[in-house]
Amino acid sequence: MxxxxxxxxxxxxxxxxxxxxxxxxxxxxxxxxxxxxxxxxxxxxxxxxxxxxxxxxxxxxxxxxxxxxxxxxxxxxxxxxxxxxxxxxxxxxxxxxxxxxxxxxxxxxxxxxxxxxxxxxxxMWTRFQPAVVALNELVADGAIGEVRSVQADLGVSREYDPVDRLFALELGGGALLDLGVYVVSFAQMLLGRPDRVVATGSLFPSGADAEAAILLGWDDGRNAALTTSLKYALPGTARVVGTTGWIDVVPRFHHPQTIVLHRDGAEPEEITRPQTGAGYAHELAEVTECLRAGRTESTVMPLDDTLVVQDVLGQAADQLGVRHAEAVDVL
Ligand SMILES: NC(=O)c1ccc[n+]([C@@H]2O[C@H](COP(=O)([O-])OP(=O)(O)OC[C@H]3O[C@@H](n4cnc5c(N)ncnc54)[C@H](OP(=O)(O)O)[C@@H]3O)[C@@H](O)[C@H]2O)c1
CATH class of the missing domain: 3.40.50.720 (NAD(P)-binding Rossmann-like Domain)
Known part of the structure; x- marks a missing residue:
């Protein structure tokens, strides 16, 4: 190297x-x-x-x-x-x-x-945004107690076009893989692998999903309520709820600059951490540093997390009746 x-x-x-x-x-x-x-x-x-x-x-x-x-x-x-x-x-x-x-x-x-x-x-550039790093530090420090619930939504309003990659099934179309991946990854980052996935939603004529609500459940009662859509805009909010407070991520949560910490009984604290460049620099720096250090995985975005997220998306797709496949004509 x-x-x-x-x-x-x-x-x-x-x-x-x-x-x-x-x-x-x-x-x-x-x-x-x-x-x-x-x-x-x-x-x-x-x-x-x-x-x-x-x-x-x-x-x-x-x-x-x-x-x-x-x-x-x-x-x-x-x-x-x-x-x-x-x-x-x-x-x-x-x-x-x-x-x-x-x-x-x-x-x-x-x-x-x-x-x-x-x-x-x-x-998954979200995990490297300085505001998300600050959120994770607050959670690790116990600022909101034990995390019990995550809520997040991400959606855009796009006119249906069957040949656009957002809607064509052979190009991985649908809200789940394009935007749902953000809400699922955010919940997974904070709560780990869920014990249950329940999804409901609707499909475009192409067979790609148009909108989906996903409820993740853990055997100990923790939960995540997630929404995604290509049919209508959603604000891009995220809230992390703990036993002694909560943190709001000021939209849009997938590349935020500001979070608001609500500790029980205290005034809200606004924390702003600007991104570098257009926000992609952080993930590029992580890969660059990992390679220079001879590491084969990132600890911030480990492959096991990617597999859990992909599995949740797959279960949601199955429940909605969306049939994704890998392309075989790429090379
Ligand atoms: N991190 C983020 O903020 C972010 C934002 C948007 C998208 N993404 C992700 O980035 C990926 C690409 O998204 P995009 O919006 O950039 O898509 P895009 O504008 O359609 O570009 C994808 C490129 O892939 C190539 N390609 C290879 N096989 C193709 C095929 N069968 N059909 C169409 N294009 C094909 C094309 O380049 P050539 O033909 O020139 O090789 C095309 O320009 C997706 O996985 C998406 O989820 C991430």
């Missing part, structure tokens, strides 16, 4: 355009290459963002010896096959949320990462 961690980008779409800009504020990391299914799109992305090399196929970036880690920003079902090939080629990975389209796909990627001793992390 070189002293500077050299990054490649795969799938230069909407999110990759934003994330790549944050390398400017990450020490010891540099984006050097991009791969697209089209040479023209790769060239355009490289030119816009000052990258040295542009590949017109995903396979080509895997044989570039001067790429240490690849940021995978394709639609969710296109993560799995590329990730397996990248691990076999010895590339570390930062894989966009949702990690994969299915629990089986996620398990296969995690198993191969562990077998090959190669670093992989889900790009």
């Amino acid at each position: 070189s002293a500077e961690i050299r990054w490649g980008v795969v799938g230069p779409g909407r999110i990759a355009e934003k994330v790549v800009e944050d390398f400017a504020v990450v020490d010891g990391a540099r984006a050097v290459a991009v791969a697209s299914r089209s040479q023209e799109r790769a060239d355009g992305f490289a030119a816009r963002h000052g990258l040295e090399r542009a590949y017109g196929s995903y396979a080509d970036i895997l044989s570039d010896p001067d790429v240490d880690v690849v940021y995978v920003a394709t639609p969710h079902p296109q993560h799995h096959q590329f990730a397996l090939a990248a691990l076999r080629a010895g590339k570390a990975l930062l894989v966009e949320k949702a990690f994969t389209a299915t629990t089986a796909g996620a398990t296969e990627v995690v198993d191969l990462a562990r077998e090959t001793g190669t670093f992989v992390m889900e790009a």
Whole structure:
């Protein structure tokens, strides 16, 4: 591994355009290459963002010896096959949320990462937001007692378009994998693996889910009430309730700047922790630091957590009748 961690980008779409800009504020990391299914799109992305090399196929970036880690920003079902090939080629990975389209796909990627001793992390940027780090510190310090309940919602109003990745089932469409992953991951971060998952909602004509409410239950009575939607906007609130108070995350909770601590019997305390760059810099810094330290997993976003989140999403999808599958034509 070189002293500077050299990054490649795969799938230069909407999110990759934003994330790549944050390398400017990450020490010891540099984006050097991009791969697209089209040479023209790769060239355009490289030119816009000052990258040295542009590949017109995903396979080509895997044989570039001067790429240490690849940021995978394709639609969710296109993560799995590329990730397996990248691990076999010895590339570390930062894989966009949702990690994969299915629990089986996620398990296969995690198993191969562990077998090959190669670093992989889900790009769940929420966990690295300084305001969320502050929330976790308060919880660990016992500021609200024992966490018993988490409430969170995240939804946007989008006009149905069957070919858009948000709605097309073969592109992992639906609220669950795109936005539901945030509410589920937030609850999992605070409460761990649930004992029960109950989901209700509705589907688009494509078979992708349009809206979902998910209730998570633990045998000791803890719970999470979560809502997601692509049919209507939801405010993006989150509340963490403990035995001696609660913390509100000021919307939108998936990349917040401010949290409000309500301790029993005390005035609310507002805590603001601005993000660096557009908020993606923190996850890029985590991966960069892990690689420099020779670690194969992040302790902030461990692979076991990713697997639990994927399993909850899978159970919710099953209950709603959504049938996700991993793509097999990626490389
Ligand atoms: N962290 C965040 O804030 C955030 C926000 C939005 C999205 N995301 C995640 O990032 C991923 C990509 O989302 P996006 O909104 O950037 O999607 P997008 O704009 O559609 O871009 C995805 C890119 O993937 C490539 N791709 C590979 N196979 C494809 C296929 N069969 N159909 C369409 N595109 C394909 C395309 O690039 P080429 O054809 O040029 O290779 C495309 O530009 C998703 O997993 C999503 O959940 C994260």
